[in-house]
Amino acid sequence: MNIAAAKAALSHLELDENPVSVRAKSRDFFWYSPVLKARLDHITADFVVAPRNEAEVIEVLRACYAHDVPVTTRGAGTGNYGQAMPLVGGCILHMKNMAAVVGVHPGRVIVQPGCLLKDLDAACKAHSGQEIRMFSSTWATATIGGFIAGGSGGVGSCTWGALRDLGNIIRLRVVTMEAEPRVLEFTGEELHRVSHAYGTNGIITEIEMPLAPAYDWVELFVTTQTFREAAQFAADLGNEPGILKKLITVFEAPIAQDYFQRVAPYMQPGQHLLALMIAPHAMDGFLTFTARRPDARIIWRTDWPDWQREPGPVFEYGWNHTTLRALKVDAQITYLQVRYAAPDHLARVEAVRAAFPPGEVMQHLEVMQEGGQTMFAGLSLVRFTTEARLDEIVKIHEELGCMIFNPHRYTLEEGGRQTVDDRQLAFKREADPKGLLNPGKMIAWDDPDFDFAGVYAYARMQVAG
C-alpha cells in the first residue's frame, strides 16, 4: 500500500488529507450498533478523493490499483452496517461531485450515484410529476448510489417490493478495479453482481431507475388499542390492491409515547401507532377501510393538519429513523432487522413478542411486498445489555422461524442471508483481482471456509491506536 504514490498520482483531483475531515468521511451510521461501535470507531482512511466524472473515477482506480491502495466508496454515509468504512484505511472514493440527473423519461430516470434521493425526486417531479419508487428514510441526506450499493428497500416497498426484485433497478454502469479499469453496463441478471455489494466489486458511475407518479401523498398517524389490531390493520391495508400507498409502519407501545415527542401528546398510554402514506385519490378507499375498524383512530393527516407543532414527514419516523429517534432519547437502544415471511407473519410476530420480557424487544414493523404477498420487515428496537444477550435474542428469533439480517455485523454475508452470493464473488474475482475494493466486507473473498458459527473478525482490520 503506497499511499504517498497514489496521492501524488491523484494530486490534480479534489483530494482531502485533513485527518479530522478524513476521519469524518470514513464513518457511517455504524454507531446505531453498540457492537459495531466497539469494533469500528477507530477506523479511518488515509485520504479522500471526490471525482468529478467517470474519467476521474477511472484515474483513481487505476492509480490505487498500481499502488495497492484499497478503495472504499461512499455516498452520504447513512448506512448502518459500516458499509462505507475503510477497514484497512487507504482511499475513500467520495461521490458527492457526481450528482447530476442525466435524463428523466416516462417511467425512468438516469442519474449519477452521488445525487441525493431528495434532489433526484425534486428533479423528476419538476420534470414530469414523477418520483422514485422507493427510498430510505434518510431520503433528505442519502444518495441514490449509496441506497443501491448499501440498501435493500424502504419507503415504497409496501407497493413495489425490494430493490433486488426484478424491475426495481433498470441499469447500472460500473467501473472495475484493474490495471486498466473497464466500464461495463449491467442489466437483468447482471444487476445483482453489484447492487447491495457495498462497492466490493466495482464502482457504480451511472444508474437507471424506474419511476412512479409523484402524488401529494397524504401522511397519517393512526392509533389502535391493541398491538394485534395495529399489525392486522397493516397487513390488511397491504393487501388492498386498489388503495395506493407508499408506507405502512407499525410501532408497538411505548415506542411512540417514549421516542416520538411531537406525536406522544396525542396518544394514550398503551396505544399502538401506525404511520402511513396514502395517495390522495385513494383516501376515500382508505377512510372506508379504516371506518371498518372502530378501534383505529386517525390522529394526524397532512391534508388536515391540526397539531400545534407539525410532526414532519411521517417516513422520518419509519424504517431506520425509528431507531435513530429512540437512540436520541435512550442511548441503550439498538435494533435488529427481522424478516417475518408470509403467510405466517402475524403469528410469528406474536410468537416473538411472547418470547421476551417487557421492554427488551419492541416491535417496529414495515409492510413489504415479497413474491406476490405482503409480509413484515421488522426493525425491532432492542434494549441492549451485552453482546452475549444480543446474540441470544438473535438466536431466539431464528428458532421461532424468523430470518435475521444482523445489523451488528459489517460483512455482506452476516448482514444478509448468511450465505455467499456467488454472483458477487464471481464478479469480484473478475473486477477486483487484487481485492482492493472495500476490503473485509465479503467473507467469501477473504475466508471461504468461514462457517458462520461465531462473529467474523477481519484479520487485517486497522488496529485501534
Place this chain on the structure above:
Amino acid sequence: MNIAAAKAALSHLELDENPVSVRAKSRDFFWYSPVLKARLDHITADFVVAPRNEAEVIEVLRACYAHDVPVTTRGAGTGNYGQAMPLVGGCILHMKNMAAVVGVHPGRVIVQPGCLLKDLDAACKAHSGQEIRMFSSTWATATIGGFIAGGSGGVGSCTWGALRDLGNIIRLRVVTMEAEPRVLEFTGEELHRVSHAYGTNGIITEIEMPLAPAYDWVELFVTTQTFREAAQFAADLGNEPGILKKLITVFEAPIAQDYFQRVAPYMQPGQHLLALMIAPHAMDGFLTFTARRPDARIIWRTDWPDWQREPGPVFEYGWNHTTLRALKVDAQITYLQVRYAAPDHLARVEAVRAAFPPGEVMQHLEVMQEGGQTMFAGLSLVRFTTEARLDEIVKIHEELGCMIFNPHRYTLEEGGRQTVDDRQLAFKREADPKGLLNPGKMIAWDDPDFDFAGVYAYARMQVAG
C-alpha cells in the same frame, strides 16, 4: 304501464320509437350464451330516450314513475349477462348523450357515464399522461357507466384488483326513481349499493375514478410447450411487484391455433399462449424473468413488430374477447366465468382440466389481484351441447372448489355469488319503491324465497311473439 303517456310527457327529449332501432338498442351481447339467446332474443323496449344531462334523466325517471313505465339503462350494450335488456319492455334510458369528461386531476377523473372507455383514456392521456386503472376488453366500444354498472374488472386487474376493491371507484352520483327523483352522492361503503347493480336501483349520472400513468405498454405474445408452464409463468409474473403490468392472460391450446387467425401462423401445434401488457420501463425486468424460463418464447412484441399482419391490441384477445373470437369461428362455443382462488389456483385449474374430455372445456385464465394475492379468473371456453350438460359442467367446477359466476343467467344473483346483496336490495327499496328499474334482474326483490336450486325464470318477462 302507460307507455303513451310517458312518451307524450317526454316528447321534447331525444326519443326513438322506430321498432327496428328500438329492438337493436334493447339488446346487449347476451347471445354469447345459447341459454340466454333462447330466452331473451325476443326482448324489446317500447321506446328509447337519450337524455342530454342530469336534469333530463330526472325528467325521464319522474315521468316513467308517474306512468308506471319500467326503465332499463344502457351504455353501449356490450355486457354478456343481458344486463341492459328490458325484460318487460318499457323505456330504454340510453346514455350516449352524457359522455363528457368533466375534469381530469392528478390520479383521478370525473366523467359522465356515457363516455366510451377509449374516449376517456384519450382525454386523460392528452390532459396529463394518465389513463384509467382497468377496463373491459370492449374498451373501444363500451362506456364507463356500463363498465361500472355491469362489469367487475378487466385489463388492469392483474395490478389493481377488481372494481369492487376499495379505491377503484371514488364517487358515484346517482338519481333515484321516485315521484320526485333525488340526486345522491355515494362514496366509500355506499358505492356498492349501485356498482354492478345493472341499474336496478338508481341511475348513475356522474363518476369519479382513480387514474394511473398512461405508459406506452409493450404488448406481447409468448408461447410455452406445456399448459402448466404457461399457467406458472402467469402466476409468477403476477407475483413480481417490480414488473409493472396491465394484462396477463393464458390461453390453453388449441385456442390460439383455432381462433386467433393472425397469431396461429407463428405457433406450433400444441403450444400454449400468453398475452401480456408490460410497462416499457419494466421490460428489462420482464425479459430477465422470461429468460429464466427456457421454454417460454416471445413471438410478438409491439416495440419490435415483425409480423406481416399486425395482430391488433393484445387485450382484444383477452377477457371476453377470447369468447368473441372463438364464437366467430365456431358458433358452438360458449364460456363460463370461474374463480380459481389463491393459494391453490394452479392446482384447481389442473383438477378442472382433468375433469373434462379433450376439447369440451378450454382454459382461458386472467391473472387478478385479490386480497393481496394473485389468483386466476377463468373465462373458460366451453363447447356447448345441451343446457343440461352445461349445468353439469358448472356443477363439476363447483365440486372441485371453484366459484362460478354463471354467464348463462340474467339475474344479478345467479351471475354473481348466488347470494342476495343486502346493500343493493336495501337501496332498491329506498330508491325504486315501485320496482321499475331494470325489472327481473334482482331475484331478492321479486322472489325473496328463491332457493337457487334451479334456473330463475322471471314471471313477468315479455312473451316471445
